[in-house]
Amino acid sequence: IRLTQSPSSLSASVGDRVTITCQASQDITDYLNWYQQKPGQVPKLLIYTASNLEAGVPSRFSGSGYGTDFTLTISSLQPEDIATYYCQQHDILPITFGQGTRLDIK
Amino acid sequence: EVQLVQSGAETKKPGESLKISCRASGFSFTEYWIAWVRQMPGKGLEWMGIIYPGDSDTRYSPSFQGQVTVSADKSINTAYLQWSSLKASDTAMYYCARPKGGYQLAALDSWGQGTLVTVSS
Numbered sequence: 001i002r003l004t005q006s007p008s009s010l011s012a013s014v015g016d017r018v019t020i021t022c023q024a025s026q027d028i029t030d031y032l033n034w035y036q037q038k039p040g041q042v043p044k045l046l047i048y049t050a051s052n053l054e055a056g057v058p059s060r061f062s063g064s065g066y067g068t069d070f071t072l073t074i075s076s077l078q079p080e081d082i083a084t085y086y087c088q089q090h091d092i093l094p095i096t097f098g099q100g101t102r103l104d105i106k
Numbered sequence: 107e108v109q110l111v112q113s114g115a116e117t118k119k120p121g122e123s124l125k126i127s128c129r130a131s132g133f134s135f136t137e138y139w140i141a142w143v144r145q146m147p148g149k150g151l152e153w154m155g156i157i158y159p160g161d162s163d164t165r166y167s168p169s170f171q172g173q174v175t176v177s178a179d180k181s182i183n184t185a186y187l188q189w190s191s192l193k194a195s196d197t198a199m200y201y202c203a204r205p206k207g208g209y210q211l212a213a214l215d216s217w218g219q220g221t222l223v224t225v226s227s
Binding site: 031033035037042043044045048049054084086088090091092093094095096097098099100 | 141143150151152153156165166167168169201203205206210211212213214215217218219220
């Protein structure tokens with residue numbers, strides 16, 4: 001299953017609402033997860049099964065979607081949110097990741 | 107506390123063999139799958155394969171089948187990723203990670219710190 005993220009990169013200002021999309025090449029119901037990877041760090045799970053916030057993740061992060069189209073939203077961008085974000089499907093093997101979206105602060 | 111602790115960075119020559127490790131603690135090692143993920147320099151995440159240490163059931167991504175071997179030793183709560191003949195293109199950071207809830211197909215909620223493998227003549 002191919003996952004296509006858009007945009008590949010974006011710059012936004014502190015306080016902005018940021019949206020990243022992930023499109024699957026076939027129906028994956030809600031088996032879609034989102035990760036954050038800050039520079040030089042290990043990936044961190046943010047959202048699992050499309051819309052469930054992982055414990056300890058700030059509530060400004062949210063996820064939505066079903067089937068083939070999914071969205072990660074940051075409601076109010078903070079400086080510490082500078083990172084690359086990846087979607088990942090776990091509907092069928094092999095598990096696959098999107099190509100990543102690099103987020104910078106404007 | 108769930109922990110996955112990986113072995114240290116390695117520098118090898120093309121053609122050499124290598125086995126890196128991922129030691130688990132804080133959960134029942136035989137009841138959770140352990141996955142391996144590659145990240146080449148400046149690139150994205152690639153799922154390589156997964157093992158269930160309870161019975162050594164192993165699955166591979168077609169992209170990595172035959173290129174690496176995933177194994178586990180449940181007596182010491184450790185999973186392994188090995189190469190028999192390294193190539194320069196194997197240069198990457200390698201992560202072990204645990205899927206949620208003991209399922210094979212689930213989000214990866216715990217990650218090792220990564221093992222940097224550098225292959226250069």
